[in-house]
Amino acid sequence: MRKYILPAMIGVIAAMPDLAAAQTRGSNGGPVVKSQGHPIEFVSKGTDIVFYVGDDDGSPLSTRDMRGRATIQDAGKTVTVPLAPASPNMMAGKLQAELSPKAIVVFSASLHGHSLTARYTVE
Numbered sequence: 001m002r003k004y005i006l007p008a009m010i011g012v013i014a015a016m017p018d019l020a021a022a023q024t025r026g027s028n029g030g031p032v033v034k035s036q037g038h039p040i041e042f043v044s045k046g047t048d049i050v051f052y053v054g055d056d057d058g059s060p061l062s063t064r065d066m067r068g069r070a071t072i073q074d075a076g077k078t079v080t081v082p083l084a085p086a087s088p089n090m091m092a093g094k095l096q097a098e099l100s101p102k103a104i105v106v107f108s109a110s111l112h113g114h115s116l117t118a119r120y121t122v123e
Contacts, residue, residue, distance in 0.1 A: 028052055033118040040107060040118040047095040051107050060089035068109030074100055
């Protein structure tokens with residue numbers, strides 16, 4: 001039963017219209033998705049993944065006290081990558097292998113009881 005919860009959560013998140021909105025490009029070259037008014041940019045380089053988190057007004061949002069993870073569906077497998085805050089507004093993690101095109105990445109984080117979720121499809 002437990003193994004079905006994560007794929008079900010990803011399916012629900014993917015179906016949410018706010019999260020599945022068209023992705024625009026951010027200042028770091030990655031796609032940007034807004035979650036509750038916060039722009040979140042996703043960048044992957046090799047096995048490193050970074051999420052740049054912005055405040056409601058677009059300015060960098062400090063991630064110092066943020067907790068987060070990335071759930072990745074790639075090549076029929078689902079993995080969860082813990083994310084660590086990095087100055088000034090980044091949440092970063094390390095993958096076991098590079099992402100393949102069409103991989104789905106779901107960012108989930110919380111800060112002072114405020115939850116953020118964003119979905120990306122790797123190009």
